[in-house]
Amino acid sequence: MSGAESPCDVVVVGGGLAGCEASYQLAQRGLRVRLVEMKPHRRTPAQTSDRLAELVCSNSLRGAALSNAVGLLKEELRRVGSLALRCADETAVPAGGALAVDRERFAEAMTRAIEAHPRIAVERREVTEIPAERPVILATGPLTSDALAASLAAAVGAEHLAYYDAIAPIVSADSIDWSRVWKQSRYGKGTVRGERPAEPGRAAEPGRPAEPGQAAEPERAAPPEGAEERRDDAEAGDEAYVNCPFDEAQYRAFVRALVASEKVEARDFEEVRYFEGCLPCEVMAARGEQTLAFGPMKPVGLTDPRTGRRPYAVLQLRPEDEAATAYNLVGFQTRMKYAEQLRVFRMVPGLEEAEFLRMGSVHRNTFVDAPALLGPAMELRALPGVHLAGQIAGVEGYVESAAAGFVCAILLAQKLRNEPLRPPPPTTALGGILTHLGRKQPTYQPSNITWAHIAPLDPAQGKLRKRARYEAMAERALRDLDAWWTAG
Template structure:
């Protein structure tokens, strides 16, 4: 017997299961991977597998909204942040992890918890008992059809692309050098410099390279701006990449003492430092084209790829229309949604919404009410965006950002505004947490 059923063992489902179990509730966690099914993007049956990148982005809680979100989740005893901190790898001011060790750590913690039963099974219908659906953007067709039938509308969709990973020993370090932009983080990134001619030749190769062809039903699906394929950016203009993932500013090439015209950065992907992720290089190029074109990058002429890039279709629901303020499906209040299927974007955002869904469910099981989180906090702003901060018609996937929070008084100088947002958020979070001591699980 269980008190709460969770469908989906990604970051949101794993976080939700942990929060519920730590509060003393019995959890059945259903995960189809490992039970005979898989997705087009996953490579293992581990819980909380990170597919696109190994980075949780900035860990700066003073000047960055996602760093603030990290801080708030740590204060709420997040399993995902705990394991991320345990398995972090150098990445400047970002929180990046050894993705295999991280997923193994989460899986071990979940499977060892006495209040959690992990069942490798596929769920194709909406349960009648208390449930959190955290199936992510690759929800199986049966459950997706059940959700569509219940809500009376099709899920929205977008494409998400995966960046390649390169073996360190195949990178020519006589051409590349290690450094972080503006020297923030020491030598946490490998930098591959391009001259003007090399850059323009590379952009043209991206434009001409053979791409993955989409099925008919995929052709009108929009990309999420935060995960745009590199060749799609190239098609927007010859200088687009040089002001995006290939910008050379803040990187002093030790051979010239100057910034390169353009630069490709690689970020460490595992604790051993043997694998490096091409930052911002999500792609829908065919695999043979990736090898051919990416080997024209100086320093990567002999690159060996541990994984090539790819693309998959992500789906999410019209949350502002379908969910209430506690992430419950309005037509079926026994069901909550969490993670990327709600339309939040990003690993840490997905885990945060899983944490929230669990905390709301815990309060409900106890006959209590969890007070709304202040919209001035990172978690509260994210929840507000999902459940009412945007119209259903214009709703799109969104990373947490200061733009989701109420504006600051105009008296703050532009240089001080980010710090002002985080100071205000911490104050609001402190007050909310103190008021919820009886409801928030220890």
């Protein structure tokens, strides 16, 4: 079905995975949907066809095993009737332990299903501002047009909208060699007094405090009016950071490896303009051998309890979740290729056997500060009736985008039927999507689904080895998902 300004119950802007999944789920629940897609009138530089749900980067939907968080997410989507997973399974190609698809056949199947649905009207035109109609779902992806992004920025505040994505790696807590690291915030406090903390990754002048979590020495004056304090780290105290210490030889070898590493080249449509506050670690390293030592690796205020001395340099890890099952490499956003990240970051003392739950990246993106802006139904608090789904809300990856579209549609349908909101349980991967969107961070960053987004097991179950723990979490997730879905 197609047509201009067709009557509808919900407008969905964007015909990618999130927009298509949201439209389909709403329509399956008896709602009339107008799905607005700007192709063929305009394409982003990454797009090459006019089909809906075009996979622009890779044909892989990543790991299929239930011991993998994204594998669990895919199985959950299958069980709840996801259009994207149905089409992916129908167009799958051999890919070992992953789910990969024939991209053209996948897009054709998605387009055919959407256009054939009697309650979905597809309109081909560009949307340059947030539609006045309510409710509306914005699912315009990481390359949202400049005009629509400007409209969104005007509504929520430009400071809450990012146009460039700088992501540091995340490692599993169980894979850290705890005999080589220790927990301590600078000066034993998780706060900054007397000056504003620098952004992670910001290079500093010699002698200038630069790292989040640095505390003032007791004799310093009280903070001037307007100075900021990192309350989240202050509450955590010495649990706020894990320190990986380097001696001088280790540090210099690490810097050389960063500079010499293979990097991902920017795509033609990406104008590489790094923010000074989130420089890739290899860019900082290339500016001079001591740049990192005066930036994110500054050891000031830290004492290695094994030696009683300050190390030459320190790479700090910060908990990614409340249960501290995963840690972020603070200030180490990177454009290194994934294989290079594994090689170089395993040079860090304590991370020699690290399991990486998320790799680092720096690329063009458009996303909002979801924890600050979105309510429980993925609705903008500042604009009631405007919902966000997919990568513009801060998820990463094909499967996660479809999942965010699914969850957004389910919650909106419940709202339109005047039912209490019943989000997926936090023990599930679908619930983990909402956990990520609502989890406050010092600097909100998009993310793929990881086990850190899913509620940990009851401690009464005892300590399990990694694979057994993930399998137990997956078994619990599917059990809780089935109960939730049946009750709905």
